[in-house]
Amino acid sequence: MSLLLQEGVIGGVTLKNRIVMPPMCMYHADQNGHPNAFHTLHYGSKALGGVGLIIVEATAIEPRGRISENDLGIWADEHVLSHRKLTAICHENGAKIAVQLAHAGRKCGCDSESPVAPSAIAFSTEAPYRVPSALTLEEIEGIKDSFVRAALRAKEADYDMVEVHGAHGYLLCEFLSPLSNRRTDSYGGTFENRCRLLLEVTKAVKDAINLPIIVRISAEEWMEDGWNIEDSIALSKVLKTAGVDVIHVSAGGNQAVTQTQPLFVPLYQADYAKRIRHEGSIPTIAVGLITTPAEGEALLMGQVCDFVAYGRALLRNPNLALAAAKEFYETDKIPASFRRGF
Numbered sequence: 001m002s003l004l005l006q007e008g009v010i011g012g013v014t015l016k017n018r019i020v021m022p023p024m025c026m027y028h029a030d031q032n033g034h035p036n037a038f039h040t041l042h043y044g045s046k047a048l049g050g051v052g053l054i055i056v057e058a059t060a061i062e063p064r065g066r067i068s069e070n071d072l073g074i075w076a077d078e079h080v081l082s083h084r085k086l087t088a089i090c091h092e093n094g095a096k097i098a099v100q101l102a103h104a105g106r107k108c109g110c111d112s113e114s115p116v117a118p119s120a121i122a123f124s125t126e127a128p129y130r131v132p133s134a135l136t137l138e139e140i141e142g143i144k145d146s147f148v149r150a151a152l153r154a155k156e157a158d159y160d161m162v163e164v165h166g167a168h169g170y171l172l173c174e175f176l177s178p179l180s181n182r183r184t185d186s187y188g189g190t191f192e193n194r195c196r197l198l199l200e201v202t203k204a205v206k207d208a209i210n211l212p213i214i215v216r217i218s219a220e221e222w223m224e225d226g227w228n229i230e231d232s233i234a235l236s237k238v239l240k241t242a243g244v245d246v247i248h249v250s251a252g253g254n255q256a257v258t259q260t261q262p263l264f265v266p267l268y269q270a271d272y273a274k275r276i277r278h279e280g281s282i283p284t285i286a287v288g289l290i291t292t293p294a295e296g297e298a299l300l301m302g303q304v305c306d307f308v309a310y311g312r313a314l315l316r317n318p319n320l321a322l323a324a325a326k327e328f329y330e331t332d333k334i335p336a337s338f339r340r341g342f
């Protein structure tokens with residue numbers, strides 16, 4: 001029996017299979033951040049193609065939290081209606097849908113907005129990056145509030161769960177790393193202090209919406225004295241106690257140049273997902289150059305992860321889950337729950 005095509009549960013919500021579409025920015029929104037016909041087709045086609053869980057791309061919780069001028073947004077109540085079109089099309093086609101709540105921090109790519117970060121250290125000297133201003137304690141309270149308001153809108157728009165973006169060198173990730181966080185107050189210095197904002201955001205979101213929560217992290221920064229896999233395992237244990245349901249295990253993105261970044265070979269991040277799953281005792285989503293149903297199946301068989309995310313593979317073939325069903329059909333690996341999904 002195929003494990004990839006078996007039902008999976010995240011915080012009480014049942015997915016018809018273990019195939020996840022990870023968040024991927026499409027840069028197709030207008031400056032108001034509303035999803036449009038492109039997004040409906042883009043996400044709807046993946047739902048129709050059999051994906052169990054779709055995680056909508058980085059969606060800004062406030063305008064200065066955009067990576068580009070064309071990011072999706074969920075910073076205003078008007079966004080609820082346009083996001084409902086995405087949740088409706090995915091639900092109609094049997095998929096569950098989450099939205100990635102994001103703040104770009106020092107990697108803000110909008111000329112009209114001023115970047116903010118834990119400390120006034122630029123991501124890079126090259127455009128579009130600028131030296132960010134360090135957030136005051138009062139502004140940090142405002143950021144937490146914006147995450148909560150965004151999560152409430154996500155719930156109102158019928159998302160099944162939310163993903164908090166704590167990876168790839170964006171705001172929450174910047175707080176984690178001692179290389180980008182040089183604060184001397186309660187949000188900087190010790191490991192506990194650097195994790196504080198992500199933890200507070202996660203707890204506040206969970207309390208506000210009581211839906212399943214995924215946190216995406218970069219397991220490794222690939223820099224000497226930077227954030228590493230041991231830190232990620234320790235963080236995952238704390239996130240679990242805060243009510244997080246799954247860790248989505250990515251890597252990199254917090255430094256313009258990294259020192260030890262591996263070659264991007266198939267499954268290059270899978271071992272991090274395995275370690276977090278076993279040593280952090282929390283379910284994981286593995287991601288990173290996983291391209292075939294057989295590879296995903298092997299990861300689940302090897303207890304590397306609980307869910308498998310296919311990013312660029314789904315952009316190439318939105319019917320990847322159907323292809324998996326076809327591939328496993330002949331070997332009688334297709335479970336009844338998957339047949340019901342169509």
Ligand SMILES: Cc1cc2nc3c(=O)[nH]c(=O)nc-3n(C[C@H](O)[C@H](O)[C@H](O)COP(=O)(O)O)c2cc1C
Pocket residue numbers: 022023024025026057058100165167168216250287288289290309310311312313
């Ligand atoms: C075009 C593109 C946009 C992306 N945008 C996001 C994003 O919005 N949020 C995020 O956490 N990761 C983003 N990623 C990273 C993917 O979610 C994924 O981790 C990465 O592509 C590796 O998986 P893959 O090899 O299966 O594509 C993006 C990747 C691509 C290719």
